[in-house]
Amino acid sequence: MKKLGQELRKIRESKKILLRQVASYLEIDTAMISKIERGERRLNRQQVIKLAEYYNEKEDKLLTLWVCDKVLDVVENEPYAKKGMQKALKTLVV
Amino acid sequence: MKKLGQELRKIRESKKILLRQVASYLEIDTAMISKIERGERRLNRQQVIKLAEYYNEKEDKLLTLWVCDKVLDVVENEPYAKKGMQKALKTLVV
């Protein structure tokens, strides 16, 4: 969760909101949000959507980052990452 | 594992090899290979490499399909699949 986490931290800091507050909103532990923003843990789709609302951010922007992270996650350290992703992308389009 | 499974089945049938034989080579149950070829279960990286040898196929071709499947897997039913993957792809290149 590198990209999304970074973005969420940026957003949160710009709005001067505390981890504690976000955590309470999502009804999870503060430590969890900390880990999420640092890319150590993942959000699920619903949580991303809730956060988009909470922060008044475009849902599609955050979900795109969320998908991006999941994809990068699955291909990390994979020599054929690029080739595989390109093929996958073609499949989607067709 | 749609793509890789299909490919593996095509290869195996073209060589008139039995599931039983492949299974024995990989030291797993025959049912497992059946499931793999039909996309119900996944191979791990090492198994893909072993199969490439076994079938005399280019390792990179099979691994690319393998990565492709993993990626498609992770984005299936995701409206932002394409956007997310494109962003992920850009990240890789940079």
Added chain:
DNA sequence: TTGTGACTTGTCAATTATGGGCAAATATAT
């Protein structure tokens, strides 16, 4: 310096996902 609030880190428990075996059911070919 001490204290306080914000965040991070490490560990543990609970849940969920995955990989594999086995047996029974189907399908295919003799």
Added chain:
DNA sequence: ATATATTTGCCCATAATTGACAAGTCACAA
């Protein structure tokens, strides 16, 4: 009709993930 090949369903073991909690660090105000 029988034997062989494949598929299906179910169950178990192990691995991965999620979350809570407690203890730790850090920055800074009193």
